[in-house]
Amino acid sequence: VDRIHLQVSESMTILISGFLFGFLCTVSLLPSTFDQFLRLFGYFFLTSTLASYAYNQTHSIIPMTLAYSLVLLGNILLILI
Numbered sequence: 885v886d887r888i889h890l891q892v893s894e895s896m897t898i899l900i901s902g903f904l905f906g907f908l909c910t911v912s913l914l915p916s917t918f919d920q921f922l923r924l925f926g927y928f929f930l931t932s933t934l935a936s937y938a939y940n941q942t943h944s945i946i947p948m949t950l951a952y953s954l955v956l957l958g959n960i961l962l963i964l965i
Contacts, residue, residue, distance in 0.1 A: 894940060897936075898936045898937050898940055899933065901932065901933075902929050902930075902936055903929060905928065905929075905932040906925050906926075906927075906929030906933075907925065907928075909928040909932075910928055934951050934955065935948045935949075935952045938950075938951045
């Protein structure tokens with residue numbers, strides 16, 4: 885039972901940090917429409933949750949940085965294509 889409780893706590897910590905960081909980054913950019921707010925929030929929530937999960941699993945900043953860099957590179961390639 886303790887392992888399940890610990891896994892739920894880790895998951896909640898990752899999701900809360902992703903939500904909080906995503907919200908703060910979105911608000912700092914001051915989106916002009918609600919649609920733009922939702923898109924930016926979804927992007928920042930997804931990337932920060934991915935980075936938080938990578939850091940939680942490896943306890944190192946390198947996989948977190950690589951994961952975030954790959955997401956940014958993918959976005960740049962999508963814009964260029």
